[in-house]
Amino acid sequence: MATDTLDLLKDCQLSVKQVNPRQYVANIPQLSALEVWFQRPKDIVRKLLSGDLDLGIVGLDTASEYGQGSEDLIVVHEALEYGDCRLSLAIPKYGIFENINSIRDLAQMPQWTEEKPLRVATGFTYLGPKFLKENGLEHVSFSTADGALEAAPAMGIADAILDLVSSGITLKENNLKEIEGGVVLESQAVLLASRKSLLQRKGALDTTHEILERLEAHLRAVGQFTVTANIRGSSAQEVAERVLSQPSLSGLQGPTVSPVFCKRDGKVVADYYAIVICVPKNFLYKSVQQLRAIGGSGVLVSPLTYIFDEETPRWNNLLKELGL
Ligand SMILES: Nc1ncnc2c1ncn2[C@@H]1O[C@H](COP(=O)(O)OP(=O)(O)OP(=O)(O)O)[C@@H](O)[C@H]1O
Ligand SMILES: O=P(O)(O)OC[C@H]1O[C@H](OP(=O)(O)OP(=O)(O)O)[C@H](O)[C@@H]1O
Ligand SMILES: [Mg+2]
Incomplete structure (x- = not known):
């Protein structure tokens, strides 16, 4: 997502100037009060929560997983129109799952007991358990890995996986299928802010306003x-x-x-x-x-390059959200 993020900012006339790709700090000449840091997606969310970052761009999936519903995290722009994917439950097409096509079917399978629960592999250890509990799956155990989760069922490590799906090719190539009611969330890139920063850090709100205006003007125009x-x-x-x-x-x-x-x-x-x-x-x-x-x-x-309206609805929403 890093390249898409840089491309989007460039399209908003906010070119990120990085001295070399191994340097994790950069600047945007048009925004002199701003410093850009390149970080892993989950660290961006963590650092927003700890107050080390004021704004961040990540996928909504990462924001929801590591933000864990925190009041301090605000979604300033919820649709930056790239990084489209969904967090979805998938099971094998074969064996005992051959005729299982919905999360209800899965929950009603007699195989899952306290001693022998449904084993789910996922990197989403907050959203995963929450979702399966809300969907009536009682006997579930979780394992986690950082990548290549699609291999887990064939390796015999898990019965199901909960991971990001975009084109669905990785699932297909690994003989897995999504099921009805199995989508945890639809995700795309979002602009996040720390509520504390916007309220307390001098200049943070003004800079956010400018970035938001540029993003909205550009994204409205591209269509x-x-x-x-x-x-x-x-x-x-x-x-x-x-x-x-x-x-x-x-x-x-x-x-x-x-x-x-x-x-x-x-x-x-x-x-x-x-x-x-x-x-x-x-x-x-x-x-x-x-x-x-x-x-x-x-x-x-x-x-069309930009459409600047009188005021952007998202800015008014942000002020309301901040109680300003
Ligand atoms: N196949 C995909 N298609 C589109 N977007 C995706 C896809 N996979 C992931 N994403 C989006 O990109 C974001 C970053 O994922 P990615 O796996 O590229 O991060 P990463 O840099 O490898 O981070 P980490 O090392 O923490 O996994 C995800 O949170 C998600 O929103
Ligand atoms: O539906 P598709 O278009 O096939 O994309 C889905 C794959 O993309 C992501 O993996 P990524 O490429 O980020 O590798 P990783 O899991 O090792 O991070 C995700 O974890 C899936 O494995
Ligand atoms: Mg990855």
């Missing part, structure tokens, strides 16, 4: 295109009405309509109007079709 087109019409009002009659053309705040002037018979007239709208990327083709349907021509599509 959109700016579309401009020329439309023949009798007035801006009439063109706007035609544009707004189409479901995919309303844009962020309705269309901008400007007259396109030309000189005819010595007079300056406007027969055409230029419209500018923002369009979600997945609606692009539909929007182009709708523009054509209302007489649009010369459709230009450009990427």
Whole structure:
């Protein structure tokens, strides 16, 4: 996730300057009051809790596992849109599990007793037991490892595993399957803060505000295109009405309509109007079709870099969360 994090910050014009890759401290020239430290994900959460870090970027899975519901940990941005994965329970496809397809089926298997519990291998020793208990699995024992958990059932070390799944390829290659109701949480990269830092450390809240604004402006923009087109019409009002009659053309705040002037018979007239709208990327083709349907021509599509709103909803949520 480190590379994706650096790429995201760069896209927000917050380039992290690291002297060399073996140095764990760096800076961001645009944010002079900030110091960047490269740490293992779990250590980032631990150091937020101990007060050694003010802000951190990790997966929600790591935040939940090592944050353990602490009141001092605040999720400032819950969807940085990378590091997508889920924490999920998986069992072998074969043997006694062949017809087990849900966590209910698993809980109802007669095999699990106090003497011979369901053996689960997981690195998530806080979330794992909590989840299985909440799902009615009484007789469970846990073992832990730092990686390659998918090997545990075939090695005879465990009956099930609880680990991160993204494409599902690792599970498939190891003859394992996920089951209905077995997802503990959906995860992606999040921006975390220490509540104490934001309330007590001078400048921490201002810096968080700036980072949050840049992240939101960038992430809002990546899903959109700016579309401009020329439309023949009798007035801006009439063109706007035609544009707004189409479901995919309303844009962020309705269309901008400007007259396109030309000189005819010595007079300056406007027969055409230029419209500018923002369009979600997945609606692009539909929007182009709708523009054509209302007489649009010369459709230009450009990427959007930032969308700065008046104020970001997440900033207001953060202030509320902090009681400010
Ligand atoms: N296969 C995956 N696809 C997408 N995201 C993943 C995947 N595996 C892990 N992640 C996300 O990346 C985060 C970091 O995982 P990763 O295993 O890369 O950390 P690490 O640097 O190896 O740390 P550690 O050594 O503590 O395991 C996870 O917490 C999770 O949010
Ligand atoms: O569903 P997939 O796309 O196959 O990805 C899932 C795998 O990715 C993670 O492992 P990682 O590569 O981080 O190795 P590790 O378990 O040794 O940390 C996770 O622990 C799974 O093993
Ligand atoms: Mg890992």
